[in-house]
Amino acid sequence: MQSLDSLELAREMQKKLAAKESTISCLLQINSAYEESKAGVTPEEAIDTYMHIKEECSNITLKGVMTIGAHTEDTKTIQKSFETTYKIYESLQKEGATICSMGMSGDYELAIKCGSNLVRIGSALFKNN
Numbered sequence: 001m002q003s004l005d006s007l008e009l010a011r012e013m014q015k016k017l018a019a020k021e022s023t024i025s026c027l028l029q030i031n032s033a034y035e036e037s038k039a040g041v042t043p044e045e046a047i048d049t050y051m052h053i054k055e056e057c058s059n060i061t062l063k064g065v066m067t068i069g070a071h072t073e074d075t076k077t078i079q080k081s082f083e084t085t086y087k088i089y090e091s092l093q094k095e096g097a098t099i100c101s102m103g104m105s106g107d108y109e110l111a112i113k114c115g116s117n118l119v120r121i122g123s124a125l126f127k128n129n
Helices: 007-020 043-056 075-095 108-113 122-126
Strands: 024-029 060-067 099-102
Touching (some): 007 043, 007 060, 024 043, 075 099
C-alpha cells in the first residue's frame, strides 16, 4: 500500500490486521508540498510518525516513504518537494526504509534525478491516444 497517510489510519489498520492475523507492507505518505488537496503527514511530522507506526503497529511493515510532487508547472517547486522527501528517506534508511517513491507520469524523470527508486507512471502507460 503506497498511501499510509497518518498515524490514525495506521492504528485503525492495525486493529483490523491484528484481528485477521494479517500483515501489510506500506509506504508512509508525506505531503512535502504542503498542499491542502493532498493527504499525508507534513515533513516535520514524518520521522516521528514513521517511528510511532513501527513501534505501535506490529502488523504493518513500513518499507519507506512516498510523495506526490507539487501540483504546479514550476519545476523548482516540484524538485523542492522531492528533495524534502528524499532527505526524510535518507534519515529513515537506518530504520530499514528501502523505498523512496516519488514521481508520476508527468514528473518521473525529475523524481529519479532527486533519488526516487520507485515511480508511478500509470497514466503514461494507459492513456488513450
